[in-house]
Amino acid sequence: MRISAISTMVVVLAATPVAAQQAPVWTAQQSGDVRLAYAVFPDQGVAMIGRCQSGTLELLLQGVQLAVPEIEGAVRFGEGRVRDVKWARSEDGRYLVADRPAHLMRGLASGSDARFQFGFGDRAAGVDLTPPADEAPIEGLLTACGQPLVSDRDEAEFLRLDDDSWARRGRVHIPAMATRDHVSGWAVVTCMTRVRGMLDDCEVEAEGPVGYGFGRASVRSLQESRLKPETPIDRLVTIRLTTLVE
Secondary structure, rough: OOOOHHHHHHHHHHHHHHHHHHOOOOOEEEEEOOEEEEEEEOOOOOOEEEEEOOOEEEHHHHEEOOOOOOEEEEEOOOOOOOOEEEEEOOOOOOOOEEEHHHHHHHHOOOOOEEEEEEOOOHHHHEEEOOOOOOOOOHHHHHOOOOOOOHHHHHOOOOOOOOHHHHHEEEEOOOOOHHHHHHHOOEEEEEEEOHHHOEEEEEEEEEEEEEOOOOOHHHHHHHOOOEEOOOOOOOOEEEEEEOOOOO
């Protein structure tokens, strides 16, 4: 994942005494086809960066130190319900990358406090973030990246699937570029559950690494799949798929 466009900016911003003395303010910035919205939370020791590049939205978090490649976690905005979030480490290990950036950024712009939890049990870490003084930088980034400011898909139930969840699994579609580069990837997709275990109205919420097309490939696989008949129908669900490339 290329993050050199923001590395220097975040280090300088985090070290600025003036920024540390003020309430967190989200700032918009654009350079070429890269658009950012970022904020530093000095009391928590973290920086959060939203980035849109080539139509792909990402949300990066700097400052949480957990020495594992992927982190299961949760988030709660205001008095809303707790939602699952998964984070992956960037290639250089400096950032955590969220698996549902648009959902989280809409939550951050909602005017509610945010409680992030990373991991579970004795080694869990938590971060509390206050709402922005001005939501315009976050909303501008969402709009620039083709994301709605409000989405019913944020209410999708996370569907944890194992081998026993499927009546039939679709083929694993591997993007040509991923095969060429021997790169594995992941995608988060929201779908409606239908009769006979069908999945319909699927949309890509996020994917990584950016630019390889794992989102479209995952949608194709899910449309060919069938869940067990006992799966409740007409529910909006979130599914996370990982595609391994040898």
